[in-house]
Structure formats: structure tokens, C-alpha cells
Amino acid sequence: MAQATHHIRVEADPVQYDRMFDRETGLPRWPLLLDRTAIALARAHRVNRVVAVFVLDDPRLFDGALPDFGDLGQRLVARVRPDDTVARVGRRTFVVVCNDIRRDQDAAAVAQRLVHNSGVIARLGVALGVPGDTPETLLERSLDQAALTLP
Amino acid sequence: MTTRNPDLAQLELQRRAYDHLIDRMTGLPKWGLLIDRTMMAIARAARTNLHIAVFVLDEARLGHRSQLADPGLLPVVQALRPRLRPDDTIARIGDRRLAVVCTDVRADVDAAQILRRMLVDVGVSCRMGVAVGTAADTAEKLIGRALMSAGERVEAA
Numbered sequence: 001m002a003q004a005t006h007h008i009r010v011e012a013d014p015v016q017y018d019r020m021f022d023r024e025t026g027l028p029r030w031p032l033l034l035d036r037t038a039i040a041l042a043r044a045h046r047v048n049r050v051v052a053v054f055v056l057d058d059p060r061l062f063d064g065a066l067p068d069f070g071d072l073g074q075r076l077v078a079r080v081r082p083d084d085t086v087a088r089v090g091r092r093t094f095v096v097v098c099n100d101i102r103r104d105q106d107a108a109a110v111a112q113r114l115v116h117n118s119g120v121i122a123r124l125g126v127a128l129g130v131p132g133d134t135p136e137t138l139l140e141r142s143l144d145q146a147a148l149t150l151p
Numbered sequence: 152m153t154t155r156n157p158d159l160a161q162l163e164l165q166r167r168a169y170d171h172l173i174d175r176m177t178g179l180p181k182w183g184l185l186i187d188r189t190m191m192a193i194a195r196a197a198r199t200n201l202h203i204a205v206f207v208l209d210e211a212r213l214g215h216r217s218q219l220a221d222p223g224l225l226p227v228v229q230a231l232r233p234r235l236r237p238d239d240t241i242a243r244i245g246d247r248r249l250a251v252v253c254t255d256v257r258a259d260v261d262a263a264q265i266l267r268r269m270l271v272d273v274g275v276s277c278r279m280g281v282a283v284g285t286a287a288d289t290a291e292k293l294i295g296r297a298l299m300s301a302g303e304r305v306e307a308a
Contacts, residue, residue, distance in 0.1 A: 035180070083191055083194040
């Protein structure tokens with residue numbers, strides 16, 4: 001089942017839609033990402049699991065060109081579970097939030113699934129939720145990781 | 152080391168947009184987030200084979216209606232919050248109307264327990280609507296069923 005994202009119809013309430021979703025890809029924007037991460041952290045605490053956040057920053061085709069972002073968004077959605085979140089927080093920045101991660105190997109498997117055969121190369125940031133995390137600290141940590149590349 | 156993608160400067164603007172999704176008086180999610188959280192609960196149910204319970208608390212207050220002082224909705228919210236799990240949702244969808252969404256519910260038995268906790272343990276008086284849904288539902292249909300079932304007023308003991 002693909003991740004459903006269009007429950008607020010742009011025709012019915014364009015202002016609300018733009019607050020929550022990115023028009024080009026139909027993916028959640030930062031405010032909705034923040035809310036879903038908060039719920040994911042609360043659930044992880046209850047069920048003794050971990051939240052994993054992945055950032056794909058500045059994705060490029062192998063020839064260096066920019067990809068079709070709508071198409072890339074849908075490909076990412078297809079690689080995660082229906083209750084995970086793929087969001088677009090900048091023109092060239094996607095964030096994936098995965099629930100119910102049990103250990104580091106699970107997160108590594110998701111990371112591999114996201115980038116393997118995705119047709120793009122990107123800066124990848126990964127952060128696992130730790131006790132005391134807020135949605136902001138967790139997301140910022142993952143974004144900071146994606147901003148760093150090896151010299 | 153490279154600098155962060157300059158597109159992320161947009162984040163500040165998006166942060167401000169979050170405030171519009173939250174009710175200023177109670178700090179609760181409004182309709183848009185309620186729909187999204189219900190939809191995500193349904194998506195989770197597809198994976199876990201568990202249910203989702205939606206409760207509508209219309210004209211909610213603490214204590215019996217005969218008690219004169221009515222401090223408003225905030226005490227109801229504050230009393231409900233510790234009785235629910237941290238990933239359950241309390242949303243404000245009207246002047247005196249709350250919606251509660253509970254995930255990972257084992258059908259009617261769990262829903263009845265949550266209902267009892269709200270009415271008996273917390274002492275909420277309200278017109279109560281309940282709907283228990285599955286992965287086959289949509290958020291709008293599930294919340295709609297809960298709204299439609301809100302009938303007779305239930306008074307705290």
C-alpha cells in the first residue's frame with residue numbers, strides 16, 4: 001500500500017494544503033513531518049523501539065542532472081512501510097522517518113533500500129532517536145549529518 | 152565539508168506554518184492534523200492488524216452538568232492526557248468538541264476500557280460518539296462515524 005498523502009484536497013483548502021504538503025510531490029512538508037516525528041517518538045517510547053530518520057540531500061542523477069522530484073518522492077514512498085513518512089523539506093531535500101526500528105541493522109537495511117537502485121546519488125544523513133529527543137533535535141541531527149561530506 | 156543546502160532556509164517559514172495547525176487556546180491539533188494522524192493510524196493498522204478507536208466528546212466538561220462553575224475545555228484536556236497513551240491524539244474540532252484517536256486497539260474490548268477510563272476515572276460529561284475502525288477505513292469515514300454516533304449526553308457520576 002502506498003503512503004497516502006492527499007487527504008487534504010488542494011481544491012478544497014489550498015492554504016491548509018500548502019501548510020501541510022508540497023504541491024510538486026504531494027509529500028508532507030516540515031510542519032507535518034514535525035508532527036509525525038513527534039508521534040513516532042512517543043510510540044517508540046511506548047513499544048520500546050527506535051525511530052530512524054534518513055535525509056537525502058541534493059539528489060542527482062548519475063550525469064549530475066537534477067532528477068524529477070515527484071518521481072523520486074514516489075519511489076522513496078514505495079520503499080518504506082505505509083506508516084513511515086517521506087517528506088520534502090527543501091527543494092532538494094527529502095526526509096524519511098521510519099517507526100519501529102529494533103536495532104542498528106534495521107536502520108542500515110532501510111538506508112540500503114532507500115538508495116539501492118534509486119537511480120540517484122545524494123548526501124545521506126542518518127540519525128536514530130535517543131531518550132530525551134524531541135522531534136526538532138532528532139530531525140536537526142539527521143540534517144546536520146547530511147550536510148557533512150568526506151573531504 | 153560542504154555547507155547545508157540553502158533551500159533549508161525555507162525551514163523557518165515552514166516552522167511558522169505548524170502554529171496554524173494547532174489550536175492556540177488548548178495547544179491541541181486542529182482538524183487538519185486530526186485527519187492526518189487518523190490516516191497514519193489506519194496505515195499502521197494495515198501493518199499490525201489492530202484497530203483504531205475514535206471518540207468524539209461533544210460539549211465536554213469535567214463533573215456533572217449540575218455543578219455550576221464551568222472552567223471550559225482546558226481542564227478536560229489536562230485530565231484526559233495522563234489517562235491516554237502518549238501517541239494517542241486529543242484534537243479540538245469545535246468550540247466545545249474534542250476528538251480522541253487511539254491506535255493499536257484490540258477491537259471493542261480495548262475501546263470500552265478507554266471509554267470507561269474517560270467517563271468514570273476522569274469524570275468527563277459529554278455527548279459521546281465512538282467508532283472503531285480497521286485498515287479498510289478512511290480517516291474521514293471513521294471520524295464521520297464517530298461524529299454521527301454522538302447522541303445522548305453522558306453525565307459523570
